[in-house]
Amino acid sequence: DVKVTQSSRYLVKRTGEKVFLECVQDMDHENMFWYRQDPGLGLRLIYFSYDVKMKEKGDIPEGYSVSREKKERFSLILESASTNQTSMYLCASSFSPGLAAYEQYFGPGTRLTVT
Amino acid sequence: ELKVEQNPLFLSMQEGKNYTIYCNYSTTSDRLYWYRQDPGKSLESLFVLLSNGAVKQEGRLMASLDTKARLSTLHITAAVHDLSATYFCAVDGKTSGSRLTFGEGTQLTVNP
Numbered sequence: 001d002v003k004v005t006q007s008s009r010y011l012v013k014r015t016g017e018k019v020f021l022e023c024v025q026d027m028d029h030e031n032m033f034w035y036r037q038d039p040g041l042g043l044r045l046i047y048f049s050y051d052v053k054m055k056e057k058g059d060i061p062e063g064y065s066v067s068r069e070k071k072e073r074f075s076l077i078l079e080s081a082s083t084n085q086t087s088m089y090l091c092a093s094s095f096s097p098g099l100a101a102y103e104q105y106f107g108p109g110t111r112l113t114v115t
Numbered sequence: 116e117l118k119v120e121q122n123p124l125f126l127s128m129q130e131g132k133n134y135t136i137y138c139n140y141s142t143t144s145d146r147l148y149w150y151r152q153d154p155g156k157s158l159e160s161l162f163v164l165l166s167n168g169a170v171k172q173e174g175r176l177m178a179s180l181d182t183k184a185r186l187s188t189l190h191i192t193a194a195v196h197d198l199s200a201t202y203f204c205a206v207d208g209k210t211s212g213s214r215l216t217f218g219e220g221t222q223l224t225v226n227p
Contacts, residue, residue: 042203042218043203043217048214090158092158100146100213101207101208101213101214104148104160104205106150106158106159108156108157109157
């Protein structure tokens with residue numbers, strides 16, 4: 001059974017703080033993804049990674065960076081948190097034997113509030 | 116650019132009724148996924164459809180894929196309250212590497 005875990009379920013930070021969201025998967029998946037989900041806007045891809053130290057921008061990368069130093073761990077970094085980054089953040093991982101996009105497995109989510 | 120559209124976006128139905136959620140997509144693909152999300156929770160995989168004509172069933176839900184029409188359907192039979200959730204379809208756009216493109220989600224409410 002694939003397990004994707006995220007470091008916090010709920011997080012409250014102040015404007016301007018540096019915020020780290022951690023995601024760990026235990027299925028040796030190559031791909032990992034960070035999304036944010038806001039009411040009425042669906043899931044929006046922030047960044048994804050298809051290998052260690054590799055990353056690609058998604059649709060809304062501004063204000064975020066990522067780090068993938070180990071295959072099982074993918075971190076999302078908010079360099080200077082702002083109130084418009086208050087959201088639900090979802091991490092996902094997937095297998096990647098080729099170019100096809102395989103089923104993604106999601107973590108439980110982190111609800112971040114920036115005050 | 117791949118676009119994925121679901122309809123309806125909001126669906127309120129009575130227990131015992133049948134209904135279908137539609138997922139249309141704009142470019143060729145033969146890999147489509149359905150997810151369920153309960154309020155305040157994350158996404159849970161429901162169905163994986165990997166070829167034209169694929170049909171999968173689980174309990175009161177049945178999903179199908181018509182790649183020629185670029186359409187997937189999620190059919191609900193004799194709805195029960197426990198099916199209340201938001202349902203997302205997601206499509207492999209093939210040209211976008213390992214990314215999936217998600218629909219907007221259909222928020223289903225089943226009333227007693």
